Amino acid sequence: xxxxxxxxxxxxxxxxxxxxxAEPQFRILASEAPQAVQIISGKSLILSSxxxxxxxxxxxxxxxxxxxxxxxxxxxxxxxxxxxxxxxxGPGDRVMSVYDLEIVxxxxxxxxxLHTVLPGEPNIKVLSSxxxxxxxxxxxxxxxxxxxLALGEAAAPGKLVNLLRVGGVQxxxxxxxxxxxxxxxxxxxxxxxxxxxxNDIIYSFLNNLTSLDDDGRTVLTxxxxxxxxxxxxxxxxxxxxxxxxxxxxxxxxLAEPNLVCLSGQAAEFLAGGEVPIPVPQGLGTVGIEYKxxxxxxxxTPTVLDSGTINIKVEPEVSDLDYSRAITVSSYIVPSxxxxxxxxxxxxxxxxxxxxxxxxxxxxxxxVNKFPVIGDVPVLGALFRSSDFQKNESELIIIVTPxxxxxxxxxxxxxxxxxxxxxxxxxxxxxxxxxxxxxxxxAATGMGPAAPASGAQAAGFDGDFGHIMPR
Numbered sequence: 001x002x003x004x005x006x007x008x009x010x011x012x013x014x015x016x017x018x019x020x021x022a023e024p025q026f027r028i029l030a031s032e033a034p035q036a037v038q039i040i041s042g043k044s045l046i047l048s049s050x051x052x053x054x055x056x057x058x059x060x061x062x063x064x065x066x067x068x069x070x071x072x073x074x075x076x077x078x079x080x081x082x083x084x085x086x087x088x089x090g091p092g093d094r095v096m097s098v099y100d101l102e103i104v105x106x107x108x109x110x111x112x113x114l115h116t117v118l119p120g121e122p123n124i125k126v127l128s129s130x131x132x133x134x135x136x137x138x139x140x141x142x143x144x145x146x147x148x149l150a151l152g153e154a155a156a157p158g159k160l161v162n163l164l165r166v167g168g169v170q171x172x173x174x175x176x177x178x179x180x181x182x183x184x185x186x187x188x189x190x191x192x193x194x195x196x197x198x199n200d201i202i203y204s205f206l207n208n209l210t211s212l213d214d215d216g217r218t219v220l221t222x223x224x225x226x227x228x229x230x231x232x233x234x235x236x237x238x239x240x241x242x243x244x245x246x247x248x249x250x251x252x253x254l255a256e257p258n259l260v261c262l263s264g265q266a267a268e269f270l271a272g273g274e275v276p277i278p279v280p281q282g283l284g285t286v287g288i289e290y291k292x293x294x295x296x297x298x299x300t301p302t303v304l305d306s307g308t309i310n311i312k313v314e315p316e317v318s319d320l321d322y323s324r325a326i327t328v329s330s331y332i333v334p335s336x337x338x339x340x341x342x343x344x345x346x347x348x349x350x351x352x353x354x355x356x357x358x359x360x361x362x363x364x365x366x367v368n369k370f371p372v373i374g375d376v377p378v379l380g381a382l383f384r385s386s387d388f389q390k391n392e393s394e395l396i397i398i399v400t401p402x403x404x405x406x407x408x409x410x411x412x413x414x415x416x417x418x419x420x421x422x423x424x425x426x427x428x429x430x431x432x433x434x435x436x437x438x439x440x441x442a443a444t445g446m447g448p449a450a451p452a453s454g455a456q457a458a459g460f461d462g463d464f465g466h467i468m469p470r
Contacts, residue, residue, distance in 0.1 A: 034085065034098040039064065039078035040106050041157075047074045049097065051090045060084035063103050078103040081131040081158065104128040110155040117151060118144055124164065131158035138167040142263055143304045170263040172301035172309060175256070175400040178317060182251040182393035190368075190385030194239040243385070251393075253317070255295040260404060269297040275320060278331045286329050293318040293336050301401060309347055309401045315355065316340035317395055339395050352400040363390045 039045060052071040058064060063082045067075040076086070081103050090096035107126045110133065114124055121144055123137040133156040139145045145164055152160045261267035272294010279287045299313040318338035325334045341355045369375070369384030376383075420435030427433075 034100045036102065037076075037086075037099045038102045038104055039076060040108075041078045041081050041103050042106060044075060044077040047076060047086075047099070048072060049074075049088060049090075051096060053088050053096070054091060054093065055089035057087040058084065059086070064101055076101070081105055083130070102130075105131065105133055105157040107133055107156070110152060113151050113155055114148060118147060120144075121148070124148060132161055133158055134161040134163055136163040138165055140167060141304055142166055142170075142302060166263075166303075170303055171260055171404050171406075172263060172303065172311070173258060173260045173402045173404040174267070174297070174299050174301065174311070174313070175258050175402065176297055176313075176315060177398040178253070178255040178257075178295055178315065178395070179397075180251075180253040180317060180393060180395045182249075182253075182391070184247075184249040184251075184392075185388075185390045186245065186247040186249075187388040188243060188245040188386070190241075190243040191382050192241040192243075192385075253295075257295065257297050259297065259299065261299075261301065263301055263303040266298065266300045269295075271295045272318070275334065275336070277333055278328050280329060286331075291336060293320060293338075299399075303403070304346070309349065309403070310344070311347065311399075311401055312342075312344040313399050314340065314342045315397045315399070341397065347401055349403045350400065352398055355397040355399070356394075359395075360391070360393045364388075 037045075037047070046069070049072045053068070053074070056066065056068060056074065058066050060082065063078075063080045063084050064086075065077045065079055066086070067077075069075050074086075074088075083103075084101050086099040086101055087095065088097045088099075105128050107128050111126050114121070114126070118124065118139075121139050124135060124139065125137045127134040127136060133152065135148060135152050139148060145166055148164060149160070149162055152162075255271055257269045257271060259267045259269050270292055272292065274290040274292050276288045277291050279289050281287045294317075296316040296318070297314070299311055301312075302310040304310050316338060317340075318336050320334040321337045322332075322334045325332050327333070339360070343355065345353055347353060364387070366387040367384060368386075369380065374380045374384035420437070422430075422432045422435040426435055
């Protein structure tokens with residue numbers, strides 16, 4: 001053997017040794033991709049094979065149990081939720097089939113309960129995977145959604161996943177009308193006089209009809225109806241002032257707030273303002289807090305089914321009252337007169353309910369008189385004055401919920417859509433704030449304006465639209 005042959009043999013030996021010490025190589029013996037098989041926990045199924053089974057392997061015996069019934073049939077029972085696999089060998093020790101076994105919870109009872117309790121919800125689907133149960137599909141109302149979830153939590157053997165959605169219209173518009181009528185009646189009768197005789201002066205200042213100025217002269221105040229002067233003998237004179245007033249006042253407050261919000265969400269509305277209220281702080285400082293007043297509304301709707309709306313509404317009407325104001329750190333803080341209501345009702349779409357009876361009735365009488373003399377019959381009327389004031393008001397609130405959908409803005413009109421800007425002639429010479437007619441389209445060299453399906457815009461005569469190129 002020459003040196004060349006010896007070198008060749010050594011190379012073969014080295015190559016064989018390297019292969020011997022290398023890591024072993026693996027290859028998949030399955031003839032096809034694994035097949036998915038789902039087994040309900042606590043129930044069984046039978047797998048049949050077209051060839052005789054020579055060997056069987058179950059990866060996780062704690063999750064499933066198998067029994068070989070015959071050379072071609074295997075009896076499988078689900079024990080615990082989870083995933084495992086089953087491998088079958090055929091003749092010649094060849095891998096014949098591989099199965100991915102998924103043991104899922106039993107949802108038969110849950111499906112039966114949903115069908116019994118909610119027969120009108122055929123779109124609810126119950127899916128099981130691993131140790132979880134999934135509810136999917138669509139329900140008609142939030143109430144049925146809550147019922148389905150309650151049944152799922154009670155009957156689902158594992159974790160419950162909620163993929164249900166509420167179908168139909170779930171937006172509620174609340175239309176509120178607030179009306180208040182307030183009537184006040186004021187009556188006043190007063191008699192003041194000034195008697196002058198030489199250096200002697202006698203005054204009567206009942207009901208503040210008169211007052212003295214810096215020079216000692218008598219000055220009339222407001223709301224004096226009758227004043228006169230009589231000269232008496234001996235250089236004496238009598239000035240008298242009679243105030244007879246009767247006034248009737250009527251006040252009307254009407255607000256119509258409209259709010260839109262989703263079912264189950266809260267919405268608030270305020271048409272009014274905020275008054276700053278000083279709040280004493282430490283070290284002699286004063287802070288400011290703001291208190292809201294006006295026509296306020298807060299409501300929370302819940303759509304129960306296609307025709308019923310559960311609504312919690314809290315309307316409030318308040319205004320500032322400076323007659324009961326107080327002074328805090330040289331700031332005048334008015335009081336706030338409020339009337340509010342809070343109620344929960346169930347209505348159909350478009351139905352209304354009213355909150356009434358919020359009546360306020362107040363009466364005040366005041367008599368000013370001189371002691372003893374003012375109590376004398378007939379003559380005492382000259383030495384006393386009387387005030388009478390009566391206030392009556394009633395507040396009525398009407399609430400109407402509606403199920404609404406989004407609007408197509410292209411089909412809606414606004415109050416400003418028909419506004420025509422005035423030209424210089426109309427504005428400066430005629431004094432018009434709005435143009436009287438439509439202006440001709442600017443010359444662009446294009447074709448005439450295309451009518452918009454024969455419709456007419458608000459405030460315009462004839463066809464309208466935009467200019468289209470030829």
